[in-house]
Amino acid sequence: MTAQPDSRDSADASRALLRPVRPLNAFEDTVERLLQTIRLGVLQPGESLPPERELAARLGVSRDTVREAIKSLAEAGYLVSRRGRYGGTFLAEALPAPRPEEVRFSRAEIDDALRLREILEVGAARMAAARTLTAPEREALWSRLTDVRGAAPEDYRRLDSRLHLAIAEAAGVPSLVPLVAQSRMRLNELLDCIPLLARNITHSDEQHEAIVMAILAGDADTAAQTMTAHVWGSAALLHGFLD
Known part of the structure; x- marks a missing residue:
């Protein structure tokens, strides 16, 4: 007992x-x-x-x-x-039962995925903001931001990933993009194990816009700081639901 x-x-x-x-x-x-x-x-x-x-x-x-x-x-x-x-x-008297895929991830595995994401994506945001972007690069960032902001729930993860890959592309380091793509695959495996929370999506959209605006304005510090906060937001939910 x-x-x-x-x-x-x-x-x-x-x-x-x-x-x-x-x-x-x-x-x-x-x-x-x-x-x-x-x-x-x-x-x-x-x-x-x-x-x-x-x-x-x-x-x-x-x-x-x-x-x-x-x-x-x-x-x-x-x-x-x-x-x-x-x-x-x-x-609730009976809590939601863990799905089979949830039990595959230890706290160490979650931390590893999130820390790698922070290293890659915060660096990508900072470098993208430090560059002088071409008109097509600026348009691509704004287009990806617009796509994810109006995404249906079933499309959100895919369009969210496309925006983050566009930020990596804007950093101007070609070898960074496949690394971010691989990192996003791991991250999405974790995110698929937790529910989409409407308030979190609204907050993520606000952070996405702040990141893209900082990159377009050439404000590297704000881009990096906002991306860091964005990563921490996902980390809080993942640890909350999966630990």
């Missing part, structure tokens, strides 16, 4: 996990923090989450961000919202 955690221990663990998040990826980090409390057993099936106001204060985010994170996790099957006098947000 599995031992239930002591309530005091649960409260201490909850305080440790539900700590302030990074402002650039508030939604994604909020999802990760909530998933940690669920997957590590800090919350038990049927147990209620702290009120939105308390969660927002602990995490250092707005109540809207907390609400969006809760809504996304409810849609993914982890949480249940109930109305009425005894309402609130509760951990």
Whole structure:
């Protein structure tokens, strides 16, 4: 029989996990923090989450961000919202079962894929912004950005990858492109194991636009910094769902 955690221990663990998040990826980090409390057993099936106001204060985010994170996790099957006098947000009695492909990835494998991605794609964004791009290169970046911004859910991963490959191409280092392509293949295997969250897609679209605009403006520091934040956002969700 599995031992239930002591309530005091649960409260201490909850305080440790539900700590302030990074402002650039508030939604994604909020999802990760909530998933940690669920997957590590800090919350038990049927147990209620702290009120939105308390969660927002602990995490250092707005109540809207907390609400969006809760809504996304409810849609993914982890949480249940109930109305009425005894309402609130509760951990689902039965959590989504891992799909076979999810169990293939260890934390070390996830970290390896994400760290390689950061090295390759942050460097690509910086180098692309440092170059004087040709008119066709600028047009290709904007076209790929427009494509992913209007993508249907079933096309999102493919068009997202095309944009990131276009950024690698804009870096002007031909041998970089196949490396980014290989890295994206690994990344997409991981991303295909987690649900598409609407709020995350909106945030990714905003970051995509900021990256492309920085590249077109020749602002290498902003391009690199925004790409770093973009990579960290994906990392938060992957670790939250797959660890």
